[in-house]
Amino acid sequence: MNNVSNSNPLINELTWKEQEGAKYADPSENQKLEQQDFFKLLTEQLNMQDPTKPVDNDQMIAQMTSFTMAEGITGLQEQFTKFTDNMSSNQALQASTLVGRQVLVPTNSASIDGGGKASGVIAAPQTAQNVKIRIKDENDSVVRTIDVGDLAAGTKDFEWDGLDESGNSVPAGKYTFTANGQLGNSAEDLPLQMHATVQSVSTGGDRGIVLNLKGLGGINFKDVTEIG
Incomplete structure (x- = not known):
């Protein structure tokens, strides 16, 4: 069996050789095309065109418009990024x-110190009757019930003086509030802040x-x- 050799002079002439001093793009460098690159491409296109079949004016205008729009979008993105950073x-x-x-x-929770107070807002989607606020401690025990009465649709401020049913100051801690009232024919919980x-x-x-x-x-x- 004969071995194939690549020492043929003709094959050597056809073999691609790296030109001395040739420079190649570094993959780590930014390869983004700028506006000047687009115009270089356009100029090269005009130089290489067939004189008997020149590029149509409409096509040239369309290409230049595309280049301008691409640059405008890039600039807009940069400005929007700066605007977002400034807003933050x-x-x-x-x-x-x-x-x-x-x-x-x-939230329906509040953290108070010993002898402290808590306040919030009740939101009634419609007229509510016999509204009561129940306050529970971290053991889920009711420490106080506040009778708010009837509420018109809208919001109403309320405050708890930090006292239990016996008039004693509750210990410091986190307390949970629940507001309930009669809306029409049913009793429902009302949102709190x-x-x-x-x-x-x-x-x-x-x-x-x-x-x-x-x-x-x-x-x-x-x-x-x-x-x-």
């Missing part, structure tokens, strides 16, 4: 001023800006409905 910075600065202040948040104190602010996570509330944990800044 402004929100973080605004949120930092809330430390030590009270905010109204959608409670005031809480902001202890610190966290930024940079997947949740964006988070307010860390005393005794309640974190809540998204966008969920705050009122700042005290």
Whole structure:
């Protein structure tokens, strides 16, 4: 059996050879085409066209329009990114001023110190009769029931003085509030929002800006409905 040899001079001439001093693109470098690259391509296209069949004017205008639109979209994306970063910075600065202040948040829990108070807002979707607020401690025991009476449709502020049914101050801790009233022919729970104190602010996570509330944990800044 004969072995095939590539030492034939003709084959050697046809074999591709790397040109001395040739430069190749580094894969690690940015290979994005800029506007000047598009115009270089367009100029090269004009130089290489068949003189008997020149490029149609409409095609040239369409290509130039495409280049301009591509550059415009890139610029718009960069400006939008800067705008988003500025908005995030402004929100973080605004949120930092809330430390030590009270905010109204959608929760039915409150953390109070010994002898402290708690307040919130009841929302009634329609007229509600015989509304009562029951307050439970961390052992799920009712420590106080507040008779609110009848409520018109809308919101109403309420406050708990931190006393139990016997008039004694409850110990510090986390307490849960439940509002119930007669809506038409049925008794239903009514949505509550409670005031809480902001202890610190966290930024940079997947949740964006988070307010860390005393005794309640974190809540998204966008969920705050009122700042005290």
